[in-house]
Amino acid sequence: xxxxxxxxxxxxxxxxxxxxxxxxxxxxxxxxxxxxxxxxxxxxxxxxxxxxxxxxxxxxxxxxxxxxxxxxxxxxxxxxxxxxxxxxxxxxxxxxxxxxxxxxxxxxxxxxxxxxxxxxxxxxxxxxxxxxxxxxxxxxxxxxxxxxxxxxxxxxxxxxxxxxxxxxxxxxxxxxxxxxxxxxxxxxxxxxxxxxxxxxxxxxxxxxxxxxxxxxxxxxxxxxxxxxxxxxxxxxxxxxxxxxxxxxxxxxxxxxxxxxxxxxxxxxxxxxxx
Numbered sequence: 675x676x677x678x679x680x681x682x683x684x685x686x687x688x689x690x691x692x693x694x695x696x697x698x699x700x701x702x703x704x705x706x707x708x709x710x711x712x713x714x715x716x717x718x719x720x721x722x723x724x725x726x727x728x729x730x731x732x733x734x735x736x737x738x739x740x741x742x743x744x745x746x747x748x749x750x751x752x753x754x755x756x757x758x759x760x761x762x763x764x765x766x767x768x769x770x771x772x773x774x775x776x777x778x779x780x781x782x783x784x785x786x787x788x789x790x791x792x793x794x795x796x797x798x799x800x801x802x803x804x805x806x807x808x809x810x811x812x813x814x815x816x817x818x819x820x821x822x823x824x825x826x827x828x829x830x831x832x833x834x835x836x837x838x839x840x841x842x843x844x845x846x847x848x849x850x851x852x853x854x855x856x857x858x859x860x861x862x863x864x865x866x867x868x869x870x871x872x873x874x875x876x877x878x879x880x881x882x883x884x885x886x887x888x889x890x891x892x893x894x895x896x897x898x899x900x901x902x903x904x905x906x907x908x909x910x911x912x913x914x915x916x917x918x919x920x921x922x923x924x925x926x927x928x929x930x931x932x933x934x935x936x937x938x939x940x941x942x943x944x945x946x947x948x
Contacts, residue, residue, distance in 0.1 A: 705833050707833070707835060708828075708833035711828075711833070711835075711840055711853075711857065712825060712828045712829060714857060715825055715828065715857055716825045718857070718885075718886055719884055719885035719886045720748070720749035720750055720884070720886070721747065721748070721749050721882055721884070721886045721887075721888050722747070722748040722749065722751070722882075722884060722914060722915045723745075723746070723747055723748075723882060723888055723912050723913065723914060723915050724744070724745070724746045724912075724913060724914075724915040724917075725744070725745050725746075725890075725909040725910065725911055725912040725913070726742065726743070726744055726745075726909070726910055726911045727742070727743055727744075727745060727890075727907060727908050727909040727910050727911075728740050728741065728742055728743065728907075728908050729741055729742075729743045729755075729757065729905070729906070729907055730904075730905075730906040730907075730908075731903070731904070731905055731906075732903065732904040732905075732906075741757055741758070741759045742757075742758045742759065742760075742761045743755060743756060743757055743758060743907070744756040744758060744764075745907070745909055746915055746917075746920055747813070747814050747815070747888065747915075748915055748920060749814075749816070749824070750772075751771060751772075751917075751919060751920045752769065752770050752771030752772060752810055752814075752920045753769070753770055753809075753810055753813045753814045753920070754767060754768070754769040754770075754920050755767065755768050755769075755813060755907075763780075764778075764780050765780050765781055766778065766779060766780060766781070767780070768809070769920060769921075769922050770807070770809050770810035770813075771790075771810075771919075771920055771922060772790065773789065773790055773922070774787060774788065774789055774790055774922040775787065775788045775790060775809075775922075775933070776922040776924070777933075777936055778924055778925075778928075779936075783925075783927065783928050783929060784928055784929045784930070784931050785924040785928050785929075785930055785931070786930070786931050786932060786933045786935065786936035787922060787924065787930065787933075788933045790807075807822075807823050808864065810823065811823045811827075811862070812862060812864070812872065812874050812894070813892070813907075815859055815876050815888060815889055815892070816859065817831075817842060817851050817859060817862075818849070818862075819831055819844060819849065827842075828842055830844075831843060831844050831849065831851070832844065838854070838855035839852060839853070839854065839855070840852070840853040840854075840857070841853070847864070847865055847866045847867070848863070848864070848865035849862075849863070849864055849865075850862070850863040851863075856887075858876075858879055858887060858889075859876060860875070860876050860877070861873070861874065861875050861876065862874040862876075869897075869898070869899045870897065870898050870899070871896070871897045872894060872895070872896050872897075873894065873895045874892060874893070874894045875891075875892075875893045875894075876889035876891070876892055877889055877890075877891045877893075878890040878891040880909075880912050882912070882914070883913070883914045884914060888909075888912065889909075890908065890909045890910070890912065891906075891907070891908055891909070892906070892907040892909075893905070893906050893907075894906075894907075
């Protein structure tokens with residue numbers, strides 16, 4: 675497979691993580707232990723970081739593909755994953771903020787951008803079958819539910835605890851979030867459809883300069899019908915992100931295509947490659 679095909683494969687899988695159907699929720703009720711957990715969780719400091727690292731993709735071929743990446747995560751601003759095959763030159767970027775979703779294709783100088791909000795997100799879920807905030811949560815190591823993420827999402831899920839482990843779950847669709855005794859999210863399981871599921875394991879947490887911790891290892895197993903994919907993100911050189919925003923502004927001279935066109939292109943490439 676040619677190098678640019680590997681990069682497109684990674685973009686296809688990244689897009690697949692966001693194309694997972696709408697999310698559901700259950701009421702929390704009046705569980706006092708759950709209220710204490712949510713209160714403690716809400717007091718945790720914002721996590722903001724920028725890091726280098728590698729992204730390893732296994733799509734069931736004879737060999738894995740590993741490329742350098744730059745990763746940005748901010749509790750309030752969003753997440754951005756930049757694929758950089760030569761270490762410096764960016765080839766693909768996927769960014770999700772509270773306001774916009776951007777998929778940037780440097781190889782062909784084009785981009786797809788979608789504004790997010792209560793109305794547009796419902797439209798996106800209806801047209802393309804995904805809620806963009808799911809991708810933000812899975813990559814950003816944060817809880818998610820129906821139409822919310824972060825602390826707000828926890829109040830919409832069913833709570834249980836056992837031996838220093840805390841779980842927040844939903845059944846339609848299935849969402850299982852597992853936290854350790856330090857209230858760090860260590861596993862997210864998402865099953866939006868019978869033939870699709872995503873399991874994200876978070877490990878090797880590193881303390882951040884501004885407080886809190888973030889996993890330096892994110893391993894995702896994706897099942898889509900009869901196909902299985904594995905996405906392993908390993909971060910290094912983690913340091914504070916000093917930016918005031920995570921930009922969704924494409925470079926000058928790039929051509930805009932619709933999100934549906936980008937989805938069609940990625941779907942076509944996926945069939946050719948996989």
